[in-house]
Amino acid sequence: MTRRLFRILAALGLAASLSGFVAPAYAEKRVALVIGNNDYRNVPKLLKAVNDARTMGDTLKQLGFSVMVAENQSRQQFSETLLAFDKAIEPGDTAFFFYAGHGFEIAGQNYLLPTDVPAATEGQEELVRDASILADRIVERLQNKKARTSILVFDACRNNPFERKGTRAVAGGGGLAPMVQLPEGVFSVFSAGPRQTALDRLSNDDANPNSVFTRTFAKELLQPGENLVQVAQRTRRAVSEMADTVKHRQVPVYFDQMVDDVFLSGMAKDAVARPADPPPQKLAALPPVSVPQLPKEETLNAPIASFSRHNGGWSVVFSFADPTLGISWRMAGKGDFRETGFIDTLDPRTRKRMPNPSIELPPDAAAGTIEVRYVDQSGDMQGPFPSGSIPRPR
Numbered sequence: 351m352t353r354r355l356f357r358i359l360a361a362l363g364l365a366a367s368l369s370g371f372v373a374p375a376y377a378e379k380r381v382a383l384v385i386g387n388n389d390y391r392n393v394p395k396l397l398k399a400v401n402d403a404r405t406m407g408d409t410l411k412q413l414g415f416s417v418m419v420a421e422n423q424s425r426q427q428f429s430e431t432l433l434a435f436d437k438a439i440e441p442g443d444t445a446f447f448f449y450a451g452h453g454f455e456i457a458g459q460n461y462l463l464p465t466d467v468p469a470a471t472e473g474q475e476e477l478v479r480d481a482s483i484l485a486d487r488i489v490e491r492l493q494n495k496k497a498r499t500s501i502l503v504f505d506a507c508r509n510n511p512f513e514r515k516g517t518r519a520v521a522g523g524g525g526l527a528p529m530v531q532l533p534e535g536v537f538s539v540f541s542a543g544p545r546q547t548a549l550d551r552l553s554n555d556d557a558n559p560n561s562v563f564t565r566t567f568a569k570e571l572l573q574p575g576e577n578l579v580q581v582a583q584r585t586r587r588a589v590s591e592m593a594d595t596v597k598h599r600q601v602p603v604y605f606d607q608m609v610d611d612v613f614l615s616g617m618a619k620d621a622v623a624r625p626a627d628p629p630p631q632k633l634a635a636l637p638p639v640s641v642p643q644l645p646k647e648e649t650l651n652a653p654i655a656s657f658s659r660h661n662g663g664w665s666v667v668f669s670f671a672d673p674t675l676g677i678s679w680r681m682a683g684k685g686d687f688r689e690t691g692f693i694d695t696l697d698p699r700t701r702k703r704m705p706n707p708s709i710e711l712p713p714d715a716a717a718g719t720i721e722v723r724y725v726d727q728s729g730d731m732q733g734p735f736p737s738g739s740i741p742r743p744r
Contacts, residue, residue: 378442378498380415382407383435385462387451389422392469393511398550399450402505402564406448409568413614415446425464428483432491441496444612446503447488450564453506454478455527457694460485462506485529493533499612500536501578505563507542530658530665530708532607537578539567539585539604552596563589563602574616579606581614586661605660653677653722655738664711668722668737673697676725677705681718682736700727715740 386403388396400421407419416438420431439445452463456475461482470477485504492500507526528544541548541563549562558565566588570581582604593600658665668677668690678687690706697704705724717740723733 378444379440380410380413380444380446381435381438382410382415382417382446382448383420383431384410384417384448385420385423385428385431385451386449387422387463387465390452390463390465390467390511393452393463393467396451396550398559398561398564399505401559402450402561403448405560405564405568406450406503409571410446410448412572415444422465424466425481425483428462428464432483432488436491436495439492439495439497442498443495444499444501445492445495445497446501447492448503448505450505450561452511453485453504453526454482454511458527460504460526460529462504463511467511485526489529489532489536489538492536498535499608499610501612502536502538503567504539505541505548505561505567507540507546507548528603528660528665529605531667532605532658534607534609536607537604537612539582539602541567541589541600541602543601543603546600548600549593549596549598552592562592562600566592567602572615575613576615577611577613578608579604579611583661601661603661605658605665607658652735653724653733653737655720655722657738657741662710663713664715664740665708666711666720666738666740667708669707670724673699673727674705674724675700675702675727675729677707677722678724679709679720679722679737680734681716682721687721687723687734711740717741 384403384407386400388398388400390396403419403421407417410417418431418435418438420427423431435445435447449462452467454461454463456479461478461484463478463482467481468474468477485502488502489500504526526540526542526544528540529538532538541561551558552562560568563585567581567585570576570584570588573581573584576584582602586602586604590601653668653670656667656669658667668679677690679690680687690709692703693706695704696702719736719739721734722737723731723735726732
């Protein structure tokens with residue numbers, strides 16, 4: 351009897367130890383940071399950004415997120431809040447970042463403006479950069495923390511906050527630039543398209559405490575069985591239709607580099623429940639959207655293309671190991687090569703304008719290989735190289 355009891359206890363202990371060993375595969379948690387800035391000191395104040403952050407915080411709590419809410423952040427406070435968010439994230443987590451407030455685009459890069467950003471004028475772009483938070487840097491921080499899924503939502507596409515009568519404004523735009531060079535595992539949503547502005551209200555009689563985008567997006571997030579792409583698409587349609595009623599153009603956009611099809615509010619509507627499955631936070635992985643393929647030729651600087659789907663089609667970004675002076679592309683064996691042009695940024699390695707590393711393709715672009723050639727630092731044309739293939743429809 352004693353031996354039998356010992357064997358039972360030993361088996362229970364082994365089962366417990368095994369369950370503890372297996373658990374981390376599904377132990378990732380959901381953490382979120384929501385920030386709303388209303389009380390700007392040197393640029394126009396906002397009315398609804400703090401309410402938007404509070405609404406998003408309440409919504410994410412309903413979806414199982416541990417939520418940090420920060421309001422009216424100065425530059426130092428913004429940095430300290432991001433540091434606290436960093437510490438809350440562990441490898442494998444789902445991280446959600448939401449920002450409502452002033453945002454500004456300079457030379458293709460997006461900056462989130464703290465409440466103490468100075469009132470800059472023409473030629474003071476560096477002042478704005480130094481006093482603001484670079485949106486791309488937040489993506490990098492989430493990647494460094496090895497978050498499995500990173501979701502970034504920006505309700506910051508408002509008018510140029512630096513425009514004042516009698517002065518020339520900083521060269522940039524109140525609308526935000528598209529984030530097309532996202533790493534794998536990142537999903538971003540903007541409350542309005544490139545160079546568009548987002549509505550706080552539909553009219554002076556609109557008593558809703560939230561912006562047009564946030565009131566819609568928060569509601570769609572809670573719809574059961576919808577993945578992130580479906581949430582973004584439904585939000586885009588609803589916001590666009592509401593903006594049309596007041597003859598305003600606002601079409602939210604999203605950029606998708608997710609490997610998994612992520613559901614924040616329950617499983618897919620057509621999913622079959624299986625008792626052996628882990629708690630449903632993420633469903634089975636889909637094939638990656640980004641499908642880089644190495645060229646067959648032996649070369650140290652062969653370009654690699656990554657593909658990101660969004661509601662307007664495909665964004666394709668070419669990556670090179672070494673600096674280039676020009677980039678051109680075509681579909682394999684079809685037509686002439688087309689130049690990608692240049693962006694308003696100097697490459698510190700060549701001290702010349704940087705070639706535009708990205709192109710846009712329509713949503714119905716046929717699957718196929720893209721050929722790329724480039725001009726190296728010596729001025730010699732290299733290639734063409736097969737850099738990657740447009741993913742086939744799923």
